[in-house]
Amino acid sequence: MNSLGLSKRPQDTRVVVAMSGGVDSSVTAAMLREEGYDVVGITLQLYDHGLALQKAGACCAGQDIYDARQVAERIGIPHYVLDYEGRFSQDVMDDFADSYLRGETPIPCVRCNQRVKFRDLLNTARDLGAEALATGHYVRRVEGTHGAELHRAADPGKDQSYFLFATTRDQLGFLRFPLGGLTKPETRALAERHGLEVAAKPDSQDICFVPNGDYAEVVAKLRPGSVEPGEIVHIDGRVLGRHRGVVHYTVGQRKGLGIGGIRGGEEEALYVVRLEPAQRRVVVGPRRDLARSVVTVREINWLGSALPEGDGLEVSVKLRSAQAPAAATWRFAADGTARVDLHEPQHGIAPGQACVVYQGDRVLGGGWIAATAS
Amino acid sequence: MSGNGPAPAGRLYLDHNATTPLKPAVKAAMVQAMDLVGNPSSVHAFGRSARRAVDEARAAVAALAGVRPAQVLFTGSGTEANNLALRGFATRTVLVSAIEHESVLAAAPDAPRLPACCDGAIDLAALERALGAAASAPLVSLMLANNETGVIQPVAEAARIAHAHGALLHCDAVQAAGRVPLSFPALGADLMTLSAHKLGGPAGVGALILAEGLEPEALIRGGGQERRKRAGTENLLGIVGFGAAARLALDTLPDAAALAPLRDRLEREALAAVPQARVMGGLAARVPNTSCLVLPGVPGETQVMGLDLAGVAVSAGSACSSGKVKPSHVLAAMGEDAAAAASAIRVSLGWTSDDEAVDRFLAAWIAMARRSARA
Numbered sequence: 001m002n003s004l005g006l007s008k009r010p011q012d013t014r015v016v017v018a019m020s021g022g023v024d025s026s027v028t029a030a031m032l033r034e035e036g037y038d039v040v041g042i043t044l045q046l047y048d049h050g051l052a053l054q055k056a057g058a059c060c061a062g063q064d065i066y067d068a069r070q071v072a073e074r075i076g077i078p079h080y081v082l083d084y085e086g087r088f089s090q091d092v093m094d095d096f097a098d099s100y101l102r103g104e105t106p107i108p109c110v111r112c113n114q115r116v117k118f119r120d121l122l123n124t125a126r127d128l129g130a131e132a133l134a135t136g137h138y139v140r141r142v143e144g145t146h147g148a149e150l151h152r153a154a155d156p157g158k159d160q161s162y163f164l165f166a167t168t169r170d171q172l173g174f175l176r177f178p179l180g181g182l183t184k185p186e187t188r189a190l191a192e193r194h195g196l197e198v199a200a201k202p203d204s205q206d207i208c209f210v211p212n213g214d215y216a217e218v219v220a221k222l223r224p225g226s227v228e229p230g231e232i233v234h235i236d237g238r239v240l241g242r243h244r245g246v247v248h249y250t251v252g253q254r255k256g257l258g259i260g261g262i263r264g265g266e267e268e269a270l271y272v273v274r275l276e277p278a279q280r281r282v283v284v285g286p287r288r289d290l291a292r293s294v295v296t297v298r299e300i301n302w303l304g305s306a307l308p309e310g311d312g313l314e315v316s317v318k319l320r321s322a323q324a325p326a327a328a329t330w331r332f333a334a335d336g337t338a339r340v341d342l343h344e345p346q347h348g349i350a351p352g353q354a355c356v357v358y359q360g361d362r363v364l365g366g367g368w369i370a371a372t373a374s
Numbered sequence: 375m376s377g378n379g380p381a382p383a384g385r386l387y388l389d390h391n392a393t394t395p396l397k398p399a400v401k402a403a404m405v406q407a408m409d410l411v412g413n414p415s416s417v418h419a420f421g422r423s424a425r426r427a428v429d430e431a432r433a434a435v436a437a438l439a440g441v442r443p444a445q446v447l448f449t450g451s452g453t454e455a456n457n458l459a460l461r462g463f464a465t466r467t468v469l470v471s472a473i474e475h476e477s478v479l480a481a482a483p484d485a486p487r488l489p490a491c492c493d494g495a496i497d498l499a500a501l502e503r504a505l506g507a508a509a510s511a512p513l514v515s516l517m518l519a520n521n522e523t524g525v526i527q528p529v530a531e532a533a534r535i536a537h538a539h540g541a542l543l544h545c546d547a548v549q550a551a552g553r554v555p556l557s558f559p560a561l562g563a564d565l566m567t568l569s570a571h572k573l574g575g576p577a578g579v580g581a582l583i584l585a586e587g588l589e590p591e592a593l594i595r596g597g598g599q600e601r602r603k604r605a606g607t608e609n610l611l612g613i614v615g616f617g618a619a620a621r622l623a624l625d626t627l628p629d630a631a632a633l634a635p636l637r638d639r640l641e642r643e644a645l646a647a648v649p650q651a652r653v654m655g656g657l658a659a660r661v662p663n664t665s666c667l668v669l670p671g672v673p674g675e676t677q678v679m680g681l682d683l684a685g686v687a688v689s690a691g692s693a694c695s696s697g698k699v700k701p702s703h704v705l706a707a708m709g710e711d712a713a714a715a716a717s718a719i720r721v722s723l724g725w726t727s728d729d730e731a732v733d734r735f736l737a738a739w740i741a742m743a744r745r746s747a748r749a
Contacts, residue, residue: 014683040683080679127676127746128683 003035004132004176005143010036015132015176016125018117019043019071019079021064023198024136026071027187028178030194032134033075040128041079043068044121046088046112047209067198074196082124084116091115093209097222100215100247103275104352107163107321108207114166122174132176139164140180141172142362148172150303150363155183162321165356165366166301216247230280232257235273235289243282246275252290252348257282271348291345292374295319297338297355297367304357304364307332315364317342318356319349325358338367345374385685386734390572390724391521391549391664392689396615397574397725403618404576404611414608415599428608431617438620439547439566439583440557447582447600448613452548452569453477454593455582458604459515459544459565460485462590466513466542469504471496471527472707478515478546479703485515490707494525494655502535511540518550518561522704522720523655524664526554533562542588548572548580552623553630553661558583565590568620570612574725575619579612626725633723634662640721640732641665647736648743654705654718663723666705667739668714672746674702677719677739684738690719 002010010032017029019041033039043065065081072079092111099106117135125133138153139161150172153159167175179187184203191199210218220227227245234240241258243249248256253272271290274283295317307313309332316325317340327343340355349372356366387395407427412420414428429443436443449455452475460468460481470478472487473496479487488500496516505512514536519526533543545561548569558566564585571577584590589603596605623630641653644667654666669677674690681688690702705715721735 040679042679078683080675080682082675124673124676124679127672127742128680129742129745 002037003178004032004037004134006131008131011038013132014038014040014128014130015134016040016042016121016128016130017077018121018133018135019068020136020204021067021071021198022136022204023191023196023201024138024179024187026068026136026196026198027190027194028134028136029071029077030075030196031178031190033077034194039075039077040125040130041068041072041077042121042124043079043081044084044088044116045081046084046116047093048085067201071196071198075194082121084120087120088112088116093222096207096215097219097226099352100219101223101226101277102352103246103277105250105350106352107354108209109163110166110354113164118167118171118175122171126174133174134176134178136179137164137177138179138182138184139177140361141175141177146305151180152358152361152363153179154181158184161358161363162318162354162356165354165363167303168301169303172303216245219247220245228280230282232282232284234270235283235285240270240284246277246280246282249275249282251275251350257284287347290347290349292347292349292372293342293345294373295340295342295349295355295369296371296373297340298336298370300332300336300338300365300367302365304359304362309334312341313364316358317366318354318358319346319369320353330357330364337370385687386731387687387726388721388723388731388735389687389689390727391524391720391722393571393577394574394724395726396576397619397622399622400575400615400618404615407611407614410610414610415597424608424610427610427614427617431613431620434617434620435568435581438551438556438624439568440559441583442586445558445584445586447584447603448608448616449580449582449604450578450606450609452546452567452572452580454604455567455569455580456515456544456546457481458582458590458593459567460513461593463513463542464591467508467510468515469501469508469512469541470515471517473520473522473704474515474517475521475546475548478517482515487707488516490704490709492709493658494520494523494704494708495658496527496532498528498531498535501532505535505539505541508539508541511542513542513544515544515546518545518547518556519553519661519664520655520704521549522664522702522718523658523666523708524549524660524722525655525658526550526660529561529563533564537562549664550661552619552627553633553663555627564588570616570619573616573619573623576612576615579609579616581616629725631662633727636727636729636732637662637665637721637723639729640723640735641667643732643736644739647740651743652714654708654710654714663727665721666718667721668710668718669739669743669746670714670717672743673716674719676746677717677742680742681719681735681738684742686735686738688719688721688735 015037019025092108096106096108137160138158140151142149142151152161232241232243249272268286270284273285273289312329315330317328329341331339351369357364410424412424414425432443432446436446456477468482468485470485473490516532529545536543542564544565545563546567552573566583569580592603594605652668678690702715
């Protein structure tokens with residue numbers, strides 16, 4: 001059995017590495033190459049930096065593609081660039097814009113893993129005769145008694161399991177995450193030992209196609225004319241001010257509302273409690289109005305053992321990437337959704353985010369947050 | 375795509391339409407020319423010897439095209455020659471075929487595009503209609519052999535139709551020269567583009583053949599080189615290489631023709647082993663070296679990668695400088711659906727290809743096709 005869990009010598013095992021040009025996937029490729037695998041690097045051209053949002057058809061490799069190519073040259077593996085701009089735009093960016101316009105807070109990285117990397121790239125790897133697709137994600141794949149399991153990374157600060165909940169059993173069978181047991185400093189040290197120029201490259205921030213973090217501007221470019229101003233309304237019905245478009249707001253947000261405190265009232269801070277895109281309304285209220293105990297989850301991917309409909313399973317859930325897991329009871333409903341009963345109410349749960357289900361370190365699955373109730 | 379892994383010696387090159395390896399005799403001529411000192415424009419003896427080398431090359435290229443040397447204008451590439459042809463006659467509007475090379479399509483971005491028929495040849499009736507509807511006599515650009523399918527276009531007929539409407543005809547012949555007999559007068563073209571590196575010469579030099587009396591306006595201005603049509607000190611090494619390659623191409627036309635049975639065997643055995651595969655333009659007259667193979671369900675770029683990993687070099691669509699591949703506009707213009715256009719590869723043979731090359735290609739491609747069918 002080789003280090004990828006396949007009963008072949010490394011030199012007889014072809015493995016495709018998804019190389020983004022960053023330090024993590026570069027080290028992944030270098031590690032596997034050093035172990036003697038038949039490594040093939042592939043970089044996806046997903047969007048044309050800046051230009052993609054205005055016009056298609058430009059033909060230029062960004063810095064990340066250049067970096068990936070340099071690493072491939074350095075470690076001596078073949079490297080290819082695949083143009084996925086069309087499908088990325090359709091399957092990830094359009095979804096991102098529409099989700100915001102529905103008043104949700106989407107996670108395009110999950111869609112990208114689900115619909116681009118682990119679907120199309122994985123099929124390409126199979127077509128190339130590869131036995132596995134390796135990525136630089138910080139997450140562990142553990143061979144369990146009933147097949148591969150997805151587990152949290154060893155480094156809790158880098159754990160990316162939240163973004164991989166939609167990985168199917170079939171995909172997980174083919175995927176490998178060689179960095180899952182490492183810490184980021186260990187990865188950077190490996191990059192230095194391999195002489196990779198990207199060793200000190202900063203981690204990518206936020207969403208790759210939103211270069212300056214201004215996602216509302218991206219939505220406005222993708223859906224011209226859709227970002228319309230409206231009213232900011234208190235949950236008790238008072239109109240408190242105007243806003244520049246619901247896409248600028250996320251449930252749970254406190255800063256940047258531009259309404260200050262309420263004159264003559266209590267000094268309580270106000271939060272976005274709800275978005276009503278059809279009425280172009282941002283509804284705000286005190287923190288207590290954010291508390292939710294019930295979450296409805298749709299489009300579920302389940303990696304745990306079969307759970308009969310209606311049976312409660314004691315789990316912990318993460319309702320956004322930065323949150324600590326919270327104790328909950330998970331129940332499948334008849335319509336394919338699931339109901340999550342939180343043992344303690346949670347604040348600032350935003351529709352469009354993922355609800356990811358854990359038992360200990362293991363990811364049992366998850367889905368998209370459709371609705372919440374108190 | 376970066377070239378790593380095994381040494382190139384163990385690799386098989388079947389991408390001659392992208393560029394053909396430099397022929398040894400061409401290389402020898404270029405090495406000799408490296409000792410030439412002068413600038414061809416200089417009046418002294420050094421300059422005159424360089425001038426003589428340029429003139430000899432011009433005569434050789436003229437012989438390949440069947441024209442007088444004075445009709446040959448050297449450029450920096452086939453792309454430049456296409457640009458000069460299409461942008462050098464400002465008073466003429468331009469009509470292009472939809473299957474032209476990017477250098478033609480981009481040189482006349484607003485030009486109406488004439489459709490191709492399903493066999494890969496241009497629709498002459500559409501040309502007739504377009505010329506009939508044109509307000510003034512335009513310039514028509516039609517390639518002699520398509521770079522992706524190898525299909526030979528009805529250039530002589532198109533020239534007759536164009537002339538009947540007072541139009542000019544430009545023919546991009548870079549993929550045909552050296553592969554099929556070439557005669558500028560027989561085609562009846564007014565302008566024709568050639569490129570050295572598709573002939574076994576070096577990249578970086580091309581030529582525009584001009585009908586007597588045609589005077590395009592120069593795109594590059596400066597000195598009086600190339601009868602004031604293309605300024606800049608002559609690329610002496612490149613031009614000498616072009617001349618040597620042109621001379622060889624004329625002498626070795628029978629060898630080029632002998633690629634047809636190789637190519638035909640390649641297609642026959644590929645289709646026999648993989649029944650769902652198809653050949654694009656296979657029913658039309660083609661240059662002998664080119665095959666456009668469709669493997670339904672497997673993207674062309676994946677096939678190119680898989681074959682490269684097996685040591686076999688082919689191409690798909692048209693690769694840009696970053697190495698990414700766009701779906702073929704040529705197959706789309708032939709009426710193929712997007713799926714077929716996206717799952718085509720181009721195999722192009724050349725002077726280094728033999729039976730063993732065909733066998734190696736078939737082994738690698740058939741293995742890949744069967745693997746994909748299972749995956």
